[in-house]
Amino acid sequence: MPVSKPEIRKARFSKDFGTGFYCTEILEQTERWTRRFDSPIVSHYEYRETQGLNILKFPEMTEEWLDFIAGILTREQFWVLAKFKHPTHQIAMCTERALNAISFLKAEEVRP
Numbered sequence: 001m002p003v004s005k006p007e008i009r010k011a012r013f014s015k016d017f018g019t020g021f022y023c024t025e026i027l028e029q030t031e032r033w034t035r036r037f038d039s040p041i042v043s044h045y046e047y048r049e050t051q052g053l054n055i056l057k058f059p060e061m062t063e064e065w066l067d068f069i070a071g072i073l074t075r076e077q078f079w080v081l082a083k084f085k086h087p088t089h090q091i092a093m094c095t096e097r098a099l100n101a102i103s104f105l106k107a108e109e110v111r112p
Helices: 027-034 063-070 075-082
Strands: 021-023 041-047 091-093 102-109
Touching (some): 027 041
């Protein structure tokens, strides 16, 4: 279903960067993940730069990235992620302030 008002929800299990609303800039990645559902929908957002957000960017797999990941994931979770065959990209918004930096644009169904 379209996600016009993203929320941060507590999950039964932790995601890669903890509890948050996750999105990506890679449309193919989103489409792959949504095809797991009966009615695959991709929601699109616009990001507005916002003062006061604590932003970490890791454009490459560096020592700093590895240290950050190692502090969050268990060894088993890390090795599951390391087996991905496609490039991945994640944006994790972990606060309401971060969610306020995005605006819903549209939603569209992914074709098989």
